[in-house]
Amino acid sequence: MTALARMQTRPSDLREPAWLSDYREAQGAHFKEHGLPQPRLENWKYTALRMLEQHEFRSPDPVSVLQPEDLPDLAVPGARWRVVFVNGRFSSALSLLDDLPDGVRVDSLAELDEADLESLRQDIVQDFARPDEALAALCAADAVDGLVLRAEAGARAEQPIHVLHLSLGQDGPVLHNQRDIVHLAAGARVTIIEHHRSLGGSGNFSNRLATIRLAENSHLGQLRLQQMGDPDYLVTRQDCEQAAGSHLDYIGFDLGGRLVRHDLNCRLAEPEAKATLCGVYALDGKRHVDNHTRVDHVAPQTASEELFKGVLDGRARAVFNGKVVVHEGADGTDAAQTNKNLLLSPHAEVDTKPELVIYADDVKCAHGATVGQLDELQLFYLRTRGLPEPEARALLTFGFCREVVDRVDNFDLESYLTGQLVDHLPAGQAMRK
Amino acid sequence: MLKIENLHVEVGGKKILKGLDLEVAAGEVAAIMGPNGSGKSTLANVIAGREGYEVVEGSVHYDGENLLELDPEERACKGVFLAFQYPVEIPGVNNTYFLRSALNAQRKARGEEELDSMAFLKTVRKKLEVLHIRDDLLHRAVNEGFSGGEKKRNEIFQMAVLEPRLAILDETDSGLDIDALKIVADGVNQLRDAKRAFVVVTHYQRLLDHIVPDSVHVLSDGRIVKSGDRALAEKLEAEGYAWLEDEAAA
Numbered sequence: 001m002t003a004l005a006r007m008q009t010r011p012s013d014l015r016e017p018a019w020l021s022d023y024r025e026a027q028g029a030h031f032k033e034h035g036l037p038q039p040r041l042e043n044w045k046y047t048a049l050r051m052l053e054q055h056e057f058r059s060p061d062p063v064s065v066l067q068p069e070d071l072p073d074l075a076v077p078g079a080r081w082r083v084v085f086v087n088g089r090f091s092s093a094l095s096l097l098d099d100l101p102d103g104v105r106v107d108s109l110a111e112l113d114e115a116d117l118e119s120l121r122q123d124i125v126q127d128f129a130r131p132d133e134a135l136a137a138l139c140a141a142d143a144v145d146g147l148v149l150r151a152e153a154g155a156r157a158e159q160p161i162h163v164l165h166l167s168l169g170q171d172g173p174v175l176h177n178q179r180d181i182v183h184l185a186a187g188a189r190v191t192i193i194e195h196h197r198s199l200g201g202s203g204n205f206s207n208r209l210a211t212i213r214l215a216e217n218s219h220l221g222q223l224r225l226q227q228m229g230d231p232d233y234l235v236t237r238q239d240c241e242q243a244a245g246s247h248l249d250y251i252g253f254d255l256g257g258r259l260v261r262h263d264l265n266c267r268l269a270e271p272e273a274k275a276t277l278c279g280v281y282a283l284d285g286k287r288h289v290d291n292h293t294r295v296d297h298v299a300p301q302t303a304s305e306e307l308f309k310g311v312l313d314g315r316a317r318a319v320f321n322g323k324v325v326v327h328e329g330a331d332g333t334d335a336a337q338t339n340k341n342l343l344l345s346p347h348a349e350v351d352t353k354p355e356l357v358i359y360a361d362d363v364k365c366a367h368g369a370t371v372g373q374l375d376e377l378q379l380f381y382l383r384t385r386g387l388p389e390p391e392a393r394a395l396l397t398f399g400f401c402r403e404v405v406d407r408v409d410n411f412d413l414e415s416y417l418t419g420q421l422v423d424h425l426p427a428g429q430a431m432r433k
Numbered sequence: 434m435l436k437i438e439n440l441h442v443e444v445g446g447k448k449i450l451k452g453l454d455l456e457v458a459a460g461e462v463a464a465i466m467g468p469n470g471s472g473k474s475t476l477a478n479v480i481a482g483r484e485g486y487e488v489v490e491g492s493v494h495y496d497g498e499n500l501l502e503l504d505p506e507e508r509a510c511k512g513v514f515l516a517f518q519y520p521v522e523i524p525g526v527n528n529t530y531f532l533r534s535a536l537n538a539q540r541k542a543r544g545e546e547e548l549d550s551m552a553f554l555k556t557v558r559k560k561l562e563v564l565h566i567r568d569d570l571l572h573r574a575v576n577e578g579f580s581g582g583e584k585k586r587n588e589i590f591q592m593a594v595l596e597p598r599l600a601i602l603d604e605t606d607s608g609l610d611i612d613a614l615k616i617v618a619d620g621v622n623q624l625r626d627a628k629r630a631f632v633v634v635t636h637y638q639r640l641l642d643h644i645v646p647d648s649v650h651v652l653s654d655g656r657i658v659k660s661g662d663r664a665l666a667e668k669l670e671a672e673g674y675a676w677l678e679d680e681a682a683a
Contacts, residue, residue, distance in 0.1 A: 376484065377521050381521040381523070383509070384482070384515050385591065391538065398525070399526035402524075
């Protein structure tokens with residue numbers, strides 16, 4: 001058994017309802033039984049976690065020492081509210097939550113009273129018993145805090161809420177688990193910017209689990225900006241349950257980290273539910289980013305659209321696995337999936353795999369994956385107009401990602417994300433003038 | 434201004450240009466005509482600096498400088514422009530952003546001040562107006578989804594903005610209707626002055642009714658086989674290229 005598998009990051013003196021401690025025990029047992037997912041599991045075939053076993057992780061301090069003046073400028077333009085978590089713990093001092101819109105509540109999971117916790121019991125007590133979900137079990141067992149975002153029927157946040165997850169070392173790398181819950185009631189409309197940053201970059205391991213429930217005709221915009229430090233690890237999993245006419249609009253920007261894995265699961269349980277999953281990954285060095293999506297079309301007339309684009313340089317590696325399951329009776333399903341990759345280096349690698357499982361007759365499912373290089377003729381064309389070669393390459397690379405960036409419909413955010421992306425592109429500095 | 438001597442070029446091991454000589458003076462419009470496969474596009478691409486076109490013998494000088502030693506962008510910054518026969522589509526790259534970056538790269542290389550976006554847009558709108566091109570062109574990605582005519586118009590628009598000193602037009606007239614053809618001709622005629630030169634590569638005499646050339650050169654099997662004035666183009670239009678081959682054989 002590895003050091004990680006023996007670890008328990010939750011304090012032993014938690015004062016919690018018995019159902020919750022029992023649940024933690026059960027999930028902890030799953031993790032101890034399976035350990036870290038191994039590459040022989042199909043879902044982890046291309047993402048080896050061996051390197052995690054080489055570290056002695058510490059448990060996070062319960063209280064953040066960070067004060068607002070310690071923060072570098074992490075504000076995102078256009079976001080009015082900010083919720084900050086430091087190593088998985090809510091920081092009231094760093095958060096800006098005044099004047100939230102009517103009907104929108106933001107809480108810290110650790111600060112909920114027993115009755116409130118009871119109301120979320122159904123979302124919390126999910127069982128993660130399979131070997132390939134052992135990290136979710138670990139998170140379920142040990143996460144003591146997280147974001148609880150709830151919007152009442154018809155509530156609307158006109159501006160995005162910036163959810164900032166900061167990771168910092170404490171005399172060495174830290175393992176922190178965090179459990180988030182998002183509930184949007186009927187017709188509610190909220191956009192969050194889920195922002196992952198590390199201060200310093202000390203080889204931390206952030207393990208996160210989110211449960212999202214979208215009631216009928218609600219809309220969740222989820223922009224994820226991942227800018228972890230070079231040595232950091234991030235594993236996220238989210239399960240989104242969607243009622244009739246609801247829409248999850250996810251756009252991920254993966255620009256950092258040593259090893260990053262996202263599991264994005266959507267269950268379209270009622271008609272007209274829709275999931276849009278888009279992402280850009282711009283990776284250099286030895287970064288490894290793995291996006292695993294799974295969309296279950298359970299009800300008829302549901303739609304999913306996936307568009308992931310990646311640029312890889314150096315020895316970077318990307319994995320995309322898009323699974324679409326159309327259940328019996330889910331007629332009228334419309335599922336489209338695209339993954340396109342640009343390899344800028346002979347040592348970069350992409351493993352891309354669409355997986356369609358269809359049990360209904362009347363469905364529209366399309367998928368496509370490409371891996372290519374910069375087009376020499378396009379490069380020549382730009383250079384004949386006077387653009388220096390590095391700038392021409394940067395422009396073409398950005399142009400390749402543009403399709404996803406254009407999905408961001410908030411002008412301030414689009415400009416901000418464009419800037420962040422350009423900074424991470426090889427030769428991107430050539431475009432910054 | 435442009436002096437090509439005994440130019441031999443191979444593409445993929447195949448000899449395309451076989452000892453081409455051509456001189457174009459400042460202020461001159463030179464038309465290059467010739468049958469398919471004679472090497473017209475190869476000549477245009479070599480002047481612009483495209484990779485894969487191997488110069489095995491001969492020289493190309495521009496203002497006395499060895500052009501073949503320069504990268505494509507260096508040539509552009511010195512005032513060389515190629516209007517492509519098949520303009521390249523670049524999805525995701527906005528036409529305005531692209532053209533401003535290009536113009537500023539050239540201005541920077543020449544030690545001139547870069548234009549901010551306001552000043553640039555002002556210049557550009559004026560050019561569009563003069564050329565009768567709709568300004569929705571500015572908001573689209575470079576050539577993406579453009580019709581054949583729109584692509585050619587975009588080339589001429591870029592030429593008008595970049596104001597090159599030596600412009601090579603590679604069959605810019607092919608596939609154009611008469612209105613688009615006039616836009617192309619206007620673009621050239623408006624830039625025409627004593628300091629600039631144009632090399633107009635074309636298949637047909639039609640374009641030369643609108644851009645009146647100072648000299649006409651016939652390219653056949655990789656060499657210039659005949660040079661003359663405008664009358665030569667008219668003769669080619671009337672009689673085709675066969676008589677030249679007979680003449681060469683004789």
